Amino acid sequence: MPDPAPVMVTGEMADPAAAAYDPWAAVVQRIDDAAALVGLNPDIHRMLRVPKRVLQVSVPVRMDDGHVEVFSGWRIHHDTTRGPAKGGIRFHPLTGAAEVAALAADMTLKTAVVDIPFGGGKGGVRCDPRLLSEGELERLTRRYTFEIASLLGPDSDVPAPDVNTDERVMAWVLDTIDMLHGRSLPGTVTGKPLSVGGMKLHSGATASGVVRCVRAVFAALGMDLVRARVVVQGFGKVGGPLAFLLWSAGMRVVAVADIGGAVHNPGGLDIGLLSDHVAATGSVSGFDGGAAIAAGDLWSVESELVVPAALEGAIDAADAAKLSAKVVVEAANGPTTPDADAVFDERGVTVVPDILANAGGVTASYFEWAQSRQGFAWDEDLVATRLGNTMDTAFEAVWARAQTLRVSMRRAAGALAVQRVADAIAARGLFP
Numbered sequence: 456m457p458d459p460a461p462v463m464v465t466g467e468m469a470d471p472a473a474a475a476y477d478p479w480a481a482v483v484q485r486i487d488d489a490a491a492l493v494g495l496n497p498d499i500h501r502m503l504r505v506p507k508r509v510l511q512v513s514v515p516v517r518m519d520d521g522h523v524e525v526f527s528g529w530r531i532h533h534d535t536t537r538g539p540a541k542g543g544i545r546f547h548p549l550t551g552a553a554e555v556a557a558l559a560a561d562m563t564l565k566t567a568v569v570d571i572p573f574g575g576g577k578g579g580v581r582c583d584p585r586l587l588s589e590g591e592l593e594r595l596t597r598r599y600t601f602e603i604a605s606l607l608g609p610d611s612d613v614p615a616p617d618v619n620t621d622e623r624v625m626a627w628v629l630d631t632i633d634m635l636h637g638r639s640l641p642g643t644v645t646g647k648p649l650s651v652g653g654m655k656l657h658s659g660a661t662a663s664g665v666v667r668c669v670r671a672v673f674a675a676l677g678m679d680l681v682r683a684r685v686v687v688q689g690f691g692k693v694g695g696p697l698a699f700l701l702w703s704a705g706m707r708v709v710a711v712a713d714i715g716g717a718v719h720n721p722g723g724l725d726i727g728l729l730s731d732h733v734a735a736t737g738s739v740s741g742f743d744g745g746a747a748i749a750a751g752d753l754w755s756v757e758s759e760l761v762v763p764a765a766l767e768g769a770i771d772a773a774d775a776a777k778l779s780a781k782v783v784v785e786a787a788n789g790p791t792t793p794d795a796d797a798v799f800d801e802r803g804v805t806v807v808p809d810i811l812a813n814a815g816g817v818t819a820s821y822f823e824w825a826q827s828r829q830g831f832a833w834d835e836d837l838v839a840t841r842l843g844n845t846m847d848t849a850f851e852a853v854w855a856r857a858q859t860l861r862v863s864m865r866r867a868a869g870a871l872a873v874q875r876v877a878d879a880i881a882a883r884g885l886f887p
């Protein structure tokens with residue numbers, strides 16, 4: 456995966472991420488495979504091979520020095536048959552239409568795997584937030600929100616945080632929508648701050664769901680969790696809490712990488728100290744509780760489990776061939792390329808796919824959305840219990856289907872999801 460260059464990226468139409476790896480082609484390949492597995496009606500198959508709605512917008516922003524930069528942004532709905540479009544907003548210098556569309560399709564499948572009443576959507580702005588001041592970031596967020604506002608709303612499209620966006624950004628999105636409509640619409644956004652109707656367990660929910668899947672897959676494979684070695688790529692909103700939870704569960708987190716570098720300690724890193732280091736310096740790089748390793752060496756570190764929690768396309772076929780772990784749990788969206796998947800199949804590596812493994816985040820978003828619409832705060836224990844139950848039920852359904860069909864968990868999850876979406880499309884019929 457190329458490192459994003461620290462330059463302002465504005466106004467270009469080409470999709471830079473798609474140059475090296477085409478995420479849309481990858482997701483269509485997965486939909487095609489699922490269609491074949493379930494014997495999908497060809498009409499429904501054709502509908503799922505294209506996004507329902509693609510909105511590209513220009514986002515002019517007054518910069519602090521007085522000039523205007525024009526950024527490109529997207530909001531894409533892949534399918535909304537099962538409910539309002541649900542999916543995060545990402546700010547990244549390499550994002551573009553193909554990536555956002557692929558992530559939207561992933562959301563269609565993900566919401567179906569955990570069986571919550573949403574369709575799939577995603578948003579993105581091509582920018583490097585590290586180069587923006589707080590004021591510039593807020594103006595960019597508000598103008599982008601205004602430009603896509605015709606799509607957003609509790610009954611139509613409900614964004615959440617994704618790469619480089621957080622609850623502060625969600626609060627600006629919500630406020631912009633409320634100002635536009637002149638009323639309070641808290642169900643428009645999830646992952647918002649507690650002070651404006653957010654939910655306590657939301658921020659750690661993706662990581663909790665990943666850990667639930669790690670426990671489930673280790674149990675299913677008869678592997679012992681305690682002292683098992685794990686490699687984590689990404690130490691952000693998902694990877695940070697996740698590494699901490701895995702460490703707290705007794706696993707040895709032997710290597711962690713982020714965009715700044717990678718650290719390795721065969722005996723296990725102290726994730727408490729590493730978190731302090733990242734909080735102080737912004738990166739795992741320079742942490743003295745382990746040795747620096749090249750980013751390219753991360754996947755060959757001796758381990759039982761690998762958890763990619765950064766960006767898509769992170770593990771290619773060459774990486775897959777040298778992976779020492781026999782289990783991969785995908786916390787990131789689309790981290791394994793299709794070629795790498797084939798290598799994992801040959802090598803007998805068990806992959807818990809993204810649309811199952813990281814679905815804890817969207818499940819918590821569902822609870823937050825329901826809470827906002829009810830105007831009634833859910834008890835924290837209820838959220839935790841329901842989140843755990845939803846993840847366990849989804850894991851069991853995917854595992855069982857993989858056994859029945861004798862295919863990988865990814866193919867089984869795709870089949871389960873596509874079948875659920877197809878059932879909904881068939882039940883509603885074609886308009887008009």
Ligand code: NAD
Nearest residue numbers: 618619661689690691692693713714764765787788813816
């Ligand atoms: P984030 O921006 O908070 O963190 C991203 C992390 O990845 C950072 O530590 C960054 O340094 C690291 N990273 C970026 N490029 C890298 C590279 N080339 N090599 C190594 N590390 C790199 O983002 P996040 O919210 O933690 O999301 C991570 C992944 O999880 C994404 O694929 C996202 O779509 C997915 N995801 C996030 C959520 C959520 O709740 N935030 C939910 C489901 C899925």
